Amino acid sequence: MTATPIRVAIDSSGLHATAQVLDGPQPSVDLRGADNDALMTAVFEHANAQARATGTTVTLEIDAGPETAPVRVEVDPDQSVRTVATGLSEHREPATTGMGTAATRPASRPSSVVRVPGDAPPPDPEPPPHEAPRRRFDSEDSDRRPATRQPRPTSEHYSPHHDTIGTAPQASAASLRGVVPTGPARRGMRGRLNAALGLKLTASVDEQGVRAAESTISGPVPDRAVVSVINVKGGVGKTPLSLALASQMATHRGPGTVAAVDLGESNNSFADRIVTPGHPNYGTVGLLDLHENTGGAITSAMLSRYLTRQPSGEDVLIGRDDVGFDLGFDDADALATLLSHFRDLLVVDTGNGENAGRWQWAVATAQVVLIPVPLRADVVAVARRMIGRIAARRPHGLAGVMVIITDGPGDTPDIEADQIEQLTRGDGIEVVLRMPYEPVFASGQPITSASLALPTRDALTRLGAHVITALTGPRTT
Incomplete structure (x- = not known):
């Protein structure tokens, strides 16, 4: 059965989101949380309620703003959650990366599976997960505090057409030492998903660059x-x-x-x-x-x-x-x-x-x-x-x-x-x-x-x- 697509837009405060079912006349739903983790919990509780009501898998496309690439996950009626590498093919073109267009992957091959807290029984054991192709997130959410003006990026070897340090390979601290730290994301949308749901989404290129810089400083x-x-x-x-x-x-x-x-x-x-x-x-x-x-x-x-x-x-x-x-x-x-x-x-x-x-x-x-x-x-x-x-x-x-x-x-x-x-x-x-x-x-x-x-x-x-x-x-x- 076709999955139910829901697009979730998170505002700049990180405490409010709007969920909209893309196929159907349902009105949008406002979701709120006292902090980022609470908001993400509300998002997935809403998605799970939709999955149970329709008896179908819900595909979430979570958008935290223009500076963060959307994250896509699937929520099943039994409360299983898995990240997916591609978007809603009937609504959006495959996302492009620094290496070209991301390859499509069937929904039956999740990159990770977790459980949303609830009363439903656990699903049958899943086969070993297959890692989805990693997409480059150009930038993650930074600070949620209000600011009077937008921060400007930092640049190395200044070019009018490229003025961000850390997002380009030659400008990252990783290139200074030849080491690119990996591991689960701790910040931005990926970090919030990891914290709220126990996922292990890989840190973005930008976050890896900061970690490499920290290693260099030490x-x-x-x-x-x-x-x-x-x-x-x-x-x-x-x-x-x-x-x-x-x-x-x-x-x-x-x-x-x-x-x-x-x-x-x-x-x-x-x-x-x-x-x-x-x-x-x-x-x-x-x-x-x-x-x-x-x-x-x-x-x-x-x-x-x-x-x-x-x-x-x-x-x-x-x-x-x-x-x-x-x-x-x-x-x-x-x-x-x-x-x-x-x-x-x-x-x-x-x-x-x-x-x-x-x-x-x-x-x-x-x-x-x-x-x-x-x-x-x-x-x-x-x-x-x-x-x-x-x-x-x-x-x-x-x-x-x-x-x-x-x-x-x-x-x-x-x-x-x-x-x-x-x-x-x-x-x-x-x-x-x-x-x-x-x-x-x-x-x-x-x-x-x-x-x-x-x-x-x-x-x-x-x-x-x-x-x-x-x-x-x-x-x-």
């Missing part, structure tokens, strides 16, 4: 690994990027492995953007004094008074609000040498003074330099001039230098293609990445990984993977 780094975030233009997001990157790196490397260091000018916003405040007497200047007074014989317990642990596991070393004191080149170098004995990775926030010794140290000695550049004509122009001077200060030129295009209020995307082309080809920057718009960055609130939107965390994870790869690359030694 890998080894060289001694005295330093990442500097610089720009001579103020208000471009150096501090938010520094703290957010340190937070995300510590999330995957573990507590006590990453330190964010304030080498900015006095009265900057670094101390205002951390969750757990540091004591004003235990900052960069105090640590330098301790280093001098002890002859460098500093223990981990002594250092713990100066490093303040944040919720994500990173430590921060705040600066000093003293306009009469300025850290020089040697001061910054001594701090980095000391901290590197106790932490794997230093993420250094800098100020705007290009002539300051600490700024010059951050440019000349860091293996990786990140330059946040909002899409504003004046900022791009300043960055281009600064990049030329950076190349002359670094022993390996622009190797390890990455431009991070940030998306914020007042940006002008229309200038992007031409300006970025100048950065990548004219100025010799090899890697250009994009950070999505992040409300916490723009609001001035304290920053920790848990406070950031999922697209931002994913972008930071992929950025972190590129940082680790650059740190361990042959040109950054």
Whole structure:
């Protein structure tokens, strides 16, 4: 008997769905749940009720929006549920993938079978399931929190026609290490189906890319690994990027492995953007004094008074609000040498003074330099001039230098293609990445990984993977 086709459209909140029988005059049905799992349970309870009422298999096509490919499952009157590889042939063409058109598979060859909770007796044992051809999901649902504007993707090796990092094979962190983690999906539509129904749908390409990036971040780094975030233009997001990157790196490397260091000018916003405040007497200047007074014989317990642990596991070393004191080149170098004995990775926030010794140290000695550049004509122009001077200060030129295009209020995307082309080809920057718009960055609130939107965390994870790869690359030694 022909299966009953039902299309289920889930709205952006993930808490409401509309179910419509495609063959027949039945009105649409509104389904709701307190969370994603509850909604998916309501969807399958509705499908099972339809299957029992009609005595036929119900074919569900679940659509969570334009950025997520539909998921198709079949629900039998006995409450068996199985995923299928193809859609409703009488209503839609077979889905295409990166390898061409997906092959059709009879409904009698499910890719997985589970049970929906209920009173019906279990069905006869099924034969071993056959795995359906995997389709590439271009992108999974990201964060369900409301946002004032849509996040923009992150990109590597910028191209006006391809600006997403992680969705293309050459841009994914998996290609950096040659490992593509697999396993059941934990996020997006596939993750919700797995959680609600006990399925084992494979993670999407995008989710696999994030997992690969996480694996890369957790890998080894060289001694005295330093990442500097610089720009001579103020208000471009150096501090938010520094703290957010340190937070995300510590999330995957573990507590006590990453330190964010304030080498900015006095009265900057670094101390205002951390969750757990540091004591004003235990900052960069105090640590330098301790280093001098002890002859460098500093223990981990002594250092713990100066490093303040944040919720994500990173430590921060705040600066000093003293306009009469300025850290020089040697001061910054001594701090980095000391901290590197106790932490794997230093993420250094800098100020705007290009002539300051600490700024010059951050440019000349860091293996990786990140330059946040909002899409504003004046900022791009300043960055281009600064990049030329950076190349002359670094022993390996622009190797390890990455431009991070940030998306914020007042940006002008229309200038992007031409300006970025100048950065990548004219100025010799090899890697250009994009950070999505992040409300916490723009609001001035304290920053920790848990406070950031999922697209931002994913972008930071992929950025972190590129940082680790650059740190361990042959040109950054």
